[in-house]
Amino acid sequence: MADISLNDLLPVSACYTPEGSLTIARQELAKLAKQFGTPLYVYDGQTIRHQIASLQEAIGHFYQGSSEITYAAKAYFSLGFARRLADQGIGVDVVSLGELKIARQAGFSPLRVHLHGNNKSEDELVTALKWGVQAIVVDSLEELGFLSQLAEKLQLKGRVWLRITPGITVDTHHYTQTAHSASKFGLPVQDGQAAEAIRQLAHHPWLTMTGLHTHLGSQFFEAEPYREAVARLTELAENTGIIPQEFSPGGGWGVPYTQDGKSNDPQPWIETVAVAVEQKFNRRGWPLPRLVVEPGRWIVARAGLAIYTIGTSKTANDGTQFLAVDGGLADNVRPALYQAQYTALPLQKSEGKPVRKVTLVGKFCETGDILIPEVYLPPLQRGDLLAVPVAGAYQLSMSSNYNLAARPAVLWLEEGQVEVLQAREKAEESAWWTGK
Numbered sequence: 019m020a021d022i023s024l025n026d027l028l029p030v031s032a033c034y035t036p037e038g039s040l041t042i043a044r045q046e047l048a049k050l051a052k053q054f055g056t057p058l059y060v061y062d063g064q065t066i067r068h069q070i071a072s073l074q075e076a077i078g079h080f081y082q083g084s085s086e087i088t089y090a091a092k093a094y095f096s097l098g099f100a101r102r103l104a105d106q107g108i109g110v111d112v113v114s115l116g117e118l119k120i121a122r123q124a125g126f127s128p129l130r131v132h133l134h135g136n137n138k139s140e141d142e143l144v145t146a147l148k149w150g151v152q153a154i155v156v157d158s159l160e161e162l163g164f165l166s167q168l169a170e171k172l173q174l175k176g177r178v179w180l181r182i183t184p185g186i187t188v189d190t191h192h193y194t195q196t197a198h199s200a201s202k203f204g205l206p207v208q209d210g211q212a213a214e215a216i217r218q219l220a221h222h223p224w225l226t227m228t229g230l231h232t233h234l235g236s237q238f239f240e241a242e243p244y245r246e247a248v249a250r251l252t253e254l255a256e257n258t259g260i261i262p263q264e265f266s267p268g269g270g271w272g273v274p275y276t277q278d279g280k281s282n283d284p285q286p287w288i289e290t291v292a293v294a295v296e297q298k299f300n301r302r303g304w305p306l307p308r309l310v311v312e313p314g315r316w317i318v319a320r321a322g323l324a325i326y327t328i329g330t331s332k333t334a335n336d337g338t339q340f341l342a343v344d345g346g347l348a349d350n351v352r353p354a355l356y357q358a359q360y361t362a363l364p365l366q367k368s369e370g371k372p373v374r375k376v377t378l379v380g381k382f383c384e385t386g387d388i389l390i391p392e393v394y395l396p397p398l399q400r401g402d403l404l405a406v407p408v409a410g411a412y413q414l415s416m417s418s419n420y421n422l423a424a425r426p427a428v429l430w431l432e433e434g435q436v437e438v439l440q441a442r443e444k445a446e447e448s449a450w451w452t453g454k
């Protein structure tokens with residue numbers, strides 16, 4: 019297990035004022051909380067650039083062929099955020115009409131966009147065909163048939179990848195395993211569906227197959243499954259007589275959420291993928307494909323921080339000490355959905371003060387609205403501010419209006435600049451109230 023410190027969990031620009039108040043990009047978070055209210059989410063621009071640069075460096079170091087980093091928008095996306103990422107020259111993986119439209123408006127070139135999803139709508143497929151995205155990632159034989167009809171009807175040519183399900187189970191929560199034999203995603207290899215899709219695309223009048231893709235799951239730390247996936251996909255290509263020009267082993271590499279978590283280091287992932295692809299392609303005398311890695315969490319999780327205000331504290335009959343914050347399940351469903359772990363810290367440094375074990379809960383009407391079952395915190399009371407680090411991925415993008423909660427404001431922080439990515443929702447302007 020790697021030695022993770024609190025600094026490894028906080029955004030890279032995190033610092034304290036001389037008075038002990040936490041800052042990101044030299045912006046004092048307590049002041050931002052006062053100005054924008056809580057719950058408040060902030061993203062540190064420097065951390066995102068840092069994550070992208072370290073991935074680029076690792077890929078440049080280990081892979082001889084051309085490559086692309088493609089951000090999985092499902093981790094978090096909004097127009098301002100997408101613009102910032104487009105500026106970084108990376109690609110984007112989208113899974114809905116909303117994400118497609120934002121990617122387009124944010125200035126992504128269609129040649130950097132991949133459309134994923136296990137049940138794409140006609141609208142989504144048509145929009146992607148018309149925009150000429152880099153690849154529509156076909157997920158099933160049924161979808162291949164439907165897309166073929168649409169392309170023919172519109173008289174539009176399209177590039178496709180096939181999402182392959184190699185039957186590999188990675189060590190993560192079963193809700194985030196995606197390439198095992200019972201997965202709803204992709205074309206299974208074992209029963210011949212993947213080979214059949216390749217056969218159907220061989221001389222297709224409208225669709226050209228340019229790549230093979232798989233995504234093994236999310237938040238795992240073992241590199242070996244990537245090696246196995248590369249082996250199974252290249253074997254499939256060989257058996258069906260194709261040479262993929264593009265090759266994408268998806269995303270999924272984990273990040274630490276607590277000090278008991280595993281390393282932030284992307285090297286085992288990138289080195290394993292790069293070496294495996296080079297070996298498998300070189301051995302067959304094939305030109306190296308464009309390698310497309312597709313992380314979501316790894317790029318944005320650490321950049322995000324959730325800021326809450328403490329409300330009620332109470333002791334349950336069994337002695338459990340509860341501390342409640344003004345957010346919870348509606349802005350972060352991950353603990354309830356798959357027992358995701360987090361830590362928390364006060365925005366105001368409290369060195370030397372004794373800590374006590376508390377259960378950090380949200381304000382929502384579910385007993386399962388527990389953000390952190392056990393965390394050691396100094397004495398905190400109503401009105402104090404608390405931060406939950408590593409809050410940048412799959413929190414806001416999975417947020418809800420449960421109990422008619424308004425979604426939090428979201429800020430992008432740079433030194434000397436605060437950009438509002440999402441204004442706090444106004445409950446009374448929403449469809450619950452207006453009916454529109």
Ligand SMILES: Cc1ncc(COP(=O)(O)O)c(C=O)c1O
Pocket residue numbers: 090092093111134233235236237268269270271312313314315316
């Ligand atoms: C096809 C695909 N690619 C990439 C990702 C990104 O995964 P992660 O955020 O774990 O890197 C996902 C997430 O589910 C995905 O489904």
